[in-house]
Amino acid sequence: EPEVTQTPSHQVTQMGQEVILRCVPISNHLYFYWYRQILGQKVEFLVSFYNNEISEKSEIFDDQFSVERPDGSNFTLKIRSTKLEDSAMYFCASSEGFERGGRVEQYFGPGTRLTVT
Amino acid sequence: AQKVTQAQTEISVVEKEDVTLDCVYETRDTTYYLFWYKQPPSGELVFLIRRNSFDEQNEISGRYSWNFQKSTSSFNFTITASQVVDSAVYFCALSEAPDNFNKFYFGSGTKLNVKP
Numbered sequence: 001e002p003e004v005t006q007t008p009s010h011q012v013t014q015m016g017q018e019v020i021l022r023c024v025p026i027s028n029h030l031y032f033y034w035y036r037q038i039l040g041q042k043v044e045f046l047v048s049f050y051n052n053e054i055s056e057k058s059e060i061f062d063d064q065f066s067v068e069r070p071d072g073s074n075f076t077l078k079i080r081s082t083k084l085e086d087s088a089m090y091f092c093a094s095s096e097g098f099e100r101g102g103r104v105e106q107y108f109g110p111g112t113r114l115t116v117t
Numbered sequence: 118a119q120k121v122t123q124a125q126t127e128i129s130v131v132e133k134e135d136v137t138l139d140c141v142y143e144t145r146d147t148t149y150y151l152f153w154y155k156q157p158p159s160g161e162l163v164f165l166i167r168r169n170s171f172d173e174q175n176e177i178s179g180r181y182s183w184n185f186q187k188s189t190s191s192f193n194f195t196i197t198a199s200q201v202v203d204s205a206v207y208f209c210a211l212s213e214a215p216d217n218f219n220k221f222y223f224g225s226g227t228k229l230n231v232k233p
Contacts, residue, residue: 045220
């Protein structure tokens, strides 16, 4: 069964450093997402991406964050200058997309645990 | 205001007991989707079910069943004859038409502990 993959599983970085989290969505999906989950808290929407542009973003997704689809398979989240409060589990997800007549459920990757020290 | 409320923070049951996880949602839209996801101790989020706002028919899948009631804005999840492997955090989520259903609002989750 196709699945979303994410690398690395755990990333430790120092405050102020840039990090790039990588995701490979399910191959026939057209919509991609990033969510984060601070330890013990709810999963929070960050951004959705379709057709090489951001379609929706939350107030959390400020200028420190950016997303990119550098090739036909990867989807990345970059945090430009990490802060302590960026420590969280980051989930990538993908879906067929309602606008394309597909299913709306999002399939999540296993997550990348980001620790900022 | 919270769009999705899961009032039960943690529930503990003994194996073979039935357990119901509550989910109450809030939306002004007439077209929306509701979801349940399971997050086992390993941390991934596993999709369990999707329901759209026009389909109030309850669904059963093995030991899992879901009760969707628009009148009370609830989408509750029941596990029958619980097993230790059901131990996980369960999240209810909502997506709405104005976002083309692309933005999920998650509840805070209910941690289910099933003891042998």
